[in-house]
Amino acid sequence: MEAHDSSEPPLDSSEPPLEQTLITLRKNQSPEISDDGRNHRPAETLLIPEDEESREFMVLPMIDISRLSFEAGHAERTECEEEIAEAARHWGFFQVVNHGIPTQVIEQMTVEQKKAFRQPFEVKEAGGGKLQNRQASSYRWGNPAAKCLRQMFWSEEFRIPTGDIYGIEDQSLRSAMEMYATAVTVLAEKIAGVLAGNLGTGGSYFRENCTVRTCHLRLNRYPPCPFSEEVFGIVPHTDSDFLTIVCQDAVGGLQLMKDDGCWVSVSPNPNALVINIGDMLEAWSNGAYKSARHRVITSLEEERFSIAFFYCPKSETVIRSCISPAIYRDFSFREYQLQVQKDVRATGDKVGLKRFLV
Ligand SMILES: C=C1C[C@]23C[C@@]1(O)CC[C@H]2[C@@]12CC[C@H](O)[C@@](C)(C(=O)O1)[C@H]2[C@@H]3C(=O)O
Numbered sequence: 001m002e003a004h005d006s007s008e009p010p011l012d013s014s015e016p017p018l019e020q021t022l023i024t025l026r027k028n029q030s031p032e033i034s035d036d037g038r039n040h041r042p043a044e045t046l047l048i049p050e051d052e053e054s055r056e057f058m059v060l061p062m063i064d065i066s067r068l069s070f071e072a073g074h075a076e077r078t079e080c081e082e083e084i085a086e087a088a089r090h091w092g093f094f095q096v097v098n099h100g101i102p103t104q105v106i107e108q109m110t111v112e113q114k115k116a117f118r119q120p121f122e123v124k125e126a127g128g129g130k131l132q133n134r135q136a137s138s139y140r141w142g143n144p145a146a147k148c149l150r151q152m153f154w155s156e157e158f159r160i161p162t163g164d165i166y167g168i169e170d171q172s173l174r175s176a177m178e179m180y181a182t183a184v185t186v187l188a189e190k191i192a193g194v195l196a197g198n199l200g201t202g203g204s205y206f207r208e209n210c211t212v213r214t215c216h217l218r219l220n221r222y223p224p225c226p227f228s229e230e231v232f233g234i235v236p237h238t239d240s241d242f243l244t245i246v247c248q249d250a251v252g253g254l255q256l257m258k259d260d261g262c263w264v265s266v267s268p269n270p271n272a273l274v275i276n277i278g279d280m281l282e283a284w285s286n287g288a289y290k291s292a293r294h295r296v297i298t299s300l301e302e303e304r305f306s307i308a309f310f311y312c313p314k315s316e317t318v319i320r321s322c323i324s325p326a327i328y329r330d331f332s333f334r335e336y337q338l339q340v341q342k343d344v345r346a347t348g349d350k351v352g353l354k355r356f357l358v
């Protein structure tokens with residue numbers, strides 16, 4: 001498709017100019033080669049190499065966490081805790097059902113999320129519109145740091161520290177976000193407590209360092225993408241936090257890398273939330289729990305929405321392994337975030353925990 005072909009339907013006024021960005025970045029790619037008279041895209045520019053293994057048949061662990069409640073028996077509770085720790089060790093990812101977040105709270109949040117993204121692009125860019133708050137603008141699209149097509153994101157996002165939600169001017173969005181963030185924080189504390197307990201420590205480190213002011217909510221939207229062979233919805237990455245709770249709609253596209261290097265799709269389940277371990281928990285657990293790489297593949301026909309809650313510590317929190325000898329040196333969360341930003345600005349990619357190995 002040509003960049004500004006007059007036969008194209010007019011751009012919806014809420015859409016960010018992703019296609020123009022893609023066309024610009026495409027020009028930076030190496031030229032197409034032609035040997036047998038046909039054009040071939042050079043192998044290094046294929047988004048997903050032809051020989052890449054994926055395990056479509058593998059199913060992410062699904063854990064019923066009603067068994068963590070005090071009404072459940074000791075044996076049931078222990079079994080559930082072990083399932084969580086086992087999944088965090090081998091997958092870095094799992095799904096939870098009977099998680100205690102009321103359906104109505106999730107539904108209200110997703111309705112408000114859609115309304116926020118349906119605003120005109122100019123309104124979103126000029127401070128977030130409905131997400132306007134007394135703090136900095138929370139809207140981003142594409143990937144401003146992308147230097148080539150494989151670093152671009154075919155998505156837009158609103159990102160807000162949970163402590164700034166009270167400042168959102170739109171009343172219905174604020175109230176939906178407050179309820180969602182409160183419920184999901186309780187869930188994150190519960191899971192972090194189980195994971196700490198399984199390593200023989202208490203969950204107080206998390207409760208003391210992760211507060212309502214330190215966590216983040218990120219609302220994601222992935223528009224339908226006519227270039228899904230060229231661009232990711234979100235590039236392969238690990239999350240920087242302790243753990244992330246993702247609520248995805250029915251479209252699908254989230255994939256994670258299993259410890260054997262194969263990509264596995266996370267099939268949407270309307271009753272489940274997806275939980276993944278972040279870099280801070282990998283470092284704190286001395287590598288026992290895995291911060292798995294994950295990515296989002298775009299859909300040709302359907303837009304996709306997801307909500308990610310990042311369970312993060314205070315900037316000054318020191319991340320020190322609870323097991324010795326430590327494989328990572330001590331560092332503060334601030335130091336880690338600054339290093340990630342520096343790497344992303346310089347190269348377009350996140351280096352991550354490798355930089356902090358002893
Ligand atoms: C371009 C990038 C921004 C990002 C690091 C990355 O290389 C790819 C993923 C992005 C992400 C997603 C999860 C977290 O929000 C984040 C802080 C992280 O660790 O990886 C962001 C990074 C970011 O926005 O700086």
Ligand SMILES: O=C(O)CCC(=O)C(=O)O
Nearest residue numbers: 220246248254296306308
């Ligand atoms: O959209 C998703 O399913 C995952 C989003 C994600 O990985 C992120 O926001 O860090």
Ligand SMILES: [Fe+2]
Nearest residue numbers: 237238239294
């Ligand atoms: Fe992520």
